[in-house]
Amino acid sequence: MLSDAVAALRCPVCQGALQLCEGRQQTLACEAGHLFDAAKQGYFNLLTGKGTVFEADSAEMVAARYRFLDAGHYSALAVAVAEAAAGSLQRPDALVLDAGTGTGHYLQTVLERSGATGIGMDISKFALRRAARLNPQAANLVWDIWRPLPIADNTADVVTVVFAPRNPAEFARVLRPGGSLIVVTPRQGHLAEIAARTGMLGIEEGKEDRLVDSMRKYFNPGTSKSLDLPLMLSGSEVADLAYMGPAGHHLKREELAEMAALEGPVAATAKFRISEFAVS
Ligand SMILES: C[S@@+](CC[C@H](N)C(=O)[O-])C[C@H]1O[C@@H](n2cnc3c(N)ncnc32)[C@H](O)[C@@H]1O
Numbered sequence: 001m002l003s004d005a006v007a008a009l010r011c012p013v014c015q016g017a018l019q020l021c022e023g024r025q026q027t028l029a030c031e032a033g034h035l036f037d038a039a040k041q042g043y044f045n046l047l048t049g050k051g052t053v054f055e056a057d058s059a060e061m062v063a064a065r066y067r068f069l070d071a072g073h074y075s076a077l078a079v080a081v082a083e084a085a086a087g088s089l090q091r092p093d094a095l096v097l098d099a100g101t102g103t104g105h106y107l108q109t110v111l112e113r114s115g116a117t118g119i120g121m122d123i124s125k126f127a128l129r130r131a132a133r134l135n136p137q138a139a140n141l142v143w144d145i146w147r148p149l150p151i152a153d154n155t156a157d158v159v160t161v162v163f164a165p166r167n168p169a170e171f172a173r174v175l176r177p178g179g180s181l182i183v184v185t186p187r188q189g190h191l192a193e194i195a196a197r198t199g200m201l202g203i204e205e206g207k208e209d210r211l212v213d214s215m216r217k218y219f220n221p222g223t224s225k226s227l228d229l230p231l232m233l234s235g236s237e238v239a240d241l242a243y244m245g246p247a248g249h250h251l252k253r254e255e256l257a258e259m260a261a262l263e264g265p266v267a268a269t270a271k272f273r274i275s276e277f278a279v280s
C-alpha cells in the first residue's frame, strides 16, 4: 500500500519523516511543514531546485517505451527480475525500490509476484505519469538518483535498476543488511541486428567488469545470469525500440518513418545480464 511505502520516505528538505495526508488531494507532509502534493496522475514530485542537467526523455519517447513494453516483448526479463528479487522479499512488509522505474513495467511484475511494497523513482515526469497508473499502490517519486535519496537508512529489501543510472553509495545506505541490489544491463550483441539500422549504440567490451568495479566499495557481487530473448518485430515496433532508448534523442522523424515502414517481421535478439549484489 502507498502508506506502507510512505513510512520509508524522508523529507528531501529536512530529512524528517513524511506523512500521507488524504484530502481533496494526496499530500506528503513532514513535521516542519514541507508539503508535496500528488500530481493528478498520483505521483509526487520531491525535487526541489534543479535535477541533474541532462536531456530528459520526451513524452513521445516514453510513449514508445510504454507501447513496446506493454506489448510484452520484454516480459520474460521482468519475470527474471522478479524471480531474482523473490528471495529477498519474503518478509510480510518487504520493500522494493525501483531506481529509474520508467513506465513502471518491471516494478509492476515484481510487485504482482511478491506482494511487496514498492517505491518507483525516476527523473522524468512523463515516465512517472505512466508508472503511477500502472502501480498506484507504490510511491512514485520524481527524483534524481544522483542526489541523496529521500528514503530512510536500512529500509529497502531490494533495489532494482533496469537500464538506469546507479548510485551505489545511496543504494547501500537504503538497503537493509542482507538486502539485494539487482542490476539489468545489455550485453554485447544486444539487438545487434537492428542496431546498425537505427544508430543505436553498441555495447562496449568489459562493461560487466566495470559494473562490478563500480559496486565493489559497497557491494559483494553475487549471481550473474544471462538472458537472451528472440524477438520478431513489425516495422513500427522496430521504430519504437529505437526511439525508446538513448539513441532516441538523436533520431530524426524521417529515420523513424523509414523504420516504421519496414516490411516485418524483423528478427532480433535482446541480450541482457541480470547481476545481483549483496550489501557488504
Ligand atoms: C532506459 S530508461 C529505463 C526505464 C525502465 N527501467 C525500463 O527499463 O523500461 C532509463 C530511465 O532512467 C531515468 N533516469 C535517467 N537519469 C536519471 C536520474 N538522474 N535520476 C532518476 N532517473 C533517471 C530516465 O528518465 C528513464 O526513465
Ligand SMILES: [Zn+2]
Pocket (backbone or CB within 6 Å): 011, 012, 013, 014, 015, 016, 030, 031, 032, 033, 034
Ligand atoms: Zn521537511
